[in-house]
Amino acid sequence: MTRVWKGQASLERRLKAINSPRAQKLLGAALFSIGDDVKNDMQDSIMRGSASGQAGGKHQHVRSKPGEPPQNESGTLHNNIEVTQPEDLVVIVASNAAHSTPLEFGTSKMAARPFARPARDKNRRPGRKKLAEAVDRIVKGAAD
Numbered sequence: 585m586t587r588v589w590k591g592q593a594s595l596e597r598r599l600k601a602i603n604s605p606r607a608q609k610l611l612g613a614a615l616f617s618i619g620d621d622v623k624n625d626m627q628d629s630i631m632r633g634s635a636s637g638q639a640g641g642k643h644q645h646v647r648s649k650p651g652e653p654p655q656n657e658s659g660t661l662h663n664n665i666e667v668t669q670p671e672d673l674v675v676i677v678a679s680n681a682a683h684s685t686p687l688e689f690g691t692s693k694m695a696a697r698p699f700a701r702p703a704r705d706k707n708r709r710p711g712r713k714k715l716a717e718a719v720d721r722i723v724k725g726a727a728d
């Protein structure tokens with residue numbers, strides 16, 4: 585005879601709910617929202633700095649300093665950041681501009697001007713909170 589403890593049925597429903605298609609959709613929506621936040625922060629960091637200024641009395645382009653996010657010059661970097669979701673639980677935030685990788689990581693001739701990793705790091709804690717809230721909704725919905 586299988587021993588049944590108090591609350592076993594409720595726990596089983598909750599565990600099944602976590603693997604349900606509804607749960608996959610809710611978690612996927614939370615992940616996409618997190619990816620969108622990262623994308624927005626990447627774009628904001630690029631747009632924050634001015635792409636031109638005064639240097640030596642002449643109006644000319646002023647580059648970002650090493651370690652700072654790159655500045656918006658042509659809009660190519662800013663406009664080529666996208667969020668895709670190939671599967672419910674997979675979200676990819678990527679910059680498809682050719683110069684994204686050299687800017688993010690630097691080269692032998694140029695120091696890095698990161699914009700993706702700082703955005704990722706900034707959203708780590710809020711992202712975890714969004715996921716926890718989605719799991720709470722799933723578990724509470726299954727218990728009702």
